[in-house]
Amino acid sequence: MQLIFDGHNDVLSRLWCTGGDPVACFSGDGGQINARGAAKGGFGGGFFALYSPQSRTTYDFTGFKGGSMPLAAPLQQAPALQSVMAQVGIARRLHEAGQVTLCTTVPQIETAMGAGGIAALLHLEGAECIDPELLVLEALHALGLRSLGPVWSRSTIWGEGVPFGIDRDGDTGPGLTADGRRLVARCHALGMVVDTSHLTMKGFFDIAEMGLPLVATHSNAFDLCPTTRNLTVQQLRAIGETGGMVGLNYATVFLSPQGWASGRATLDDCLRQLDALLASAGEDCVGLGSDFDGAPMPDGLESCAGLPALVTAMERHGYGAALIDKLCRANWLAFLNRTLTM
Numbered sequence: 547m548q549l550i551f552d553g554h555n556d557v558l559s560r561l562w563c564t565g566g567d568p569v570a571c572f573s574g575d576g577g578q579i580n581a582r583g584a585a586k587g588g589f590g591g592g593f594f595a596l597y598s599p600q601s602r603t604t605y606d607f608t609g610f611k612g613g614s615m616p617l618a619a620p621l622q623q624a625p626a627l628q629s630v631m632a633q634v635g636i637a638r639r640l641h642e643a644g645q646v647t648l649c650t651t652v653p654q655i656e657t658a659m660g661a662g663g664i665a666a667l668l669h670l671e672g673a674e675c676i677d678p679e680l681l682v683l684e685a686l687h688a689l690g691l692r693s694l695g696p697v698w699s700r701s702t703i704w705g706e707g708v709p710f711g712i713d714r715d716g717d718t719g720p721g722l723t724a725d726g727r728r729l730v731a732r733c734h735a736l737g738m739v740v741d742t743s744h745l746t747m748k749g750f751f752d753i754a755e756m757g758l759p760l761v762a763t764h765s766n767a768f769d770l771c772p773t774t775r776n777l778t779v780q781q782l783r784a785i786g787e788t789g790g791m792v793g794l795n796y797a798t799v800f801l802s803p804q805g806w807a808s809g810r811a812t813l814d815d816c817l818r819q820l821d822a823l824l825a826s827a828g829e830d831c832v833g834l835g836s837d838f839d840g841a842p843m844p845d846g847l848e849s850c851a852g853l854p855a856l857v858t859a860m861e862r863h864g865y866g867a868a869l870i871d872k873l874c875r876a877n878w879l880a881f882l883n884r885t886l887t888m
């Protein structure tokens with residue numbers, strides 16, 4: 547079975563918002579990523595996001611269908627830090643129980659995946675929990691954090707995210723602040739991935755100007771679905787030119803305008819998006835970035851147990867075995883091999 551290493555999921559914040567015993571919950575049938583579904587679908591791991599929702603009790607991505615939304619309210623550092631630390635704790639519990647393997651290097655990831663496990667690389671989606679002195683960043687790095695997106699779709703001291711909207715691109719607000727540039731530079735020095743998904747277009751090109759490879763862990767092509775969360779041809783080309791990565795986001799609302807309006811999409815929509823990402827970013831710089839447990843999913847890919855259907859769709863679409871392996875696993879691992887230095 548084709549193994550998948552994926553650019554983005556929200557299982558840790560789902561388990562935190564659900565409450566109770568995360569190990570028991572991960573063993574059950576709930577959510578889009580769980581132990582059984584991963585084994586069935588060949589989900590071998592990926593970036594596991596630490597994400598601070600507005601409130602622990604209002605986690606409901608399935609309600610998001612269509613419509614443009616204002617930017618979410620800013621989040622204070624203390625509650626953000628509380629939720630992030632709790633989610634690191636959940637990741638540690640899953641690791642101790644043998645349900646995932648926390649990894650900080652590519653050899654660790656390959657060993658875990660080769661043994662049939664789930665390799666988890668910790669990612670911070672929105673850096674509200676980090677102080678201006680970047681001390682929390684050092685602590686999170688010591689706990690295994692190896693990837694960071696400065697913003698989610700909010701305004702922060704680092705820069706601004708895009709509000710969720712249709713018929714407009716990601717040029718919705720300012721780029722990185724001076725503090726944001728310091729944060730990105732420190733992440734780069736620590737050998738971490740810097741993720742631009744959710745960031746404004748100005749912020750995206752600010753990071754390019756700083757000389758980093760451009761990465762969008764879970765974003766799609768604007769040409770096929772004109773939302774603020776997707777990337778223009780110019781942005782996708784910049785990802786290819788800088789040796790970065792873009793991960794296909796399965797969220798129905800970012801695949802097509804119909805998906806945005808209805809919350810429904812198909813595997814064909816995923817393939818159309820992959821064609822567009824490949825045409826602009828190039829075949830070495832495209833991977834998967836599911837958004838499992840963070841978004842409504844296409845028919846036939848309702849959870850990670852459905853991943854073989856996506857692989858079959860790639861085969862039927864005419865992708866060869868070598869390209870499929872690059873998209874599913876190898877491109878992310880090659881990129882991480884170039885990036886993770888500590």
Ligand code: ZN
Nearest residue numbers: 671744764840
């Ligand atoms: Zn996201």
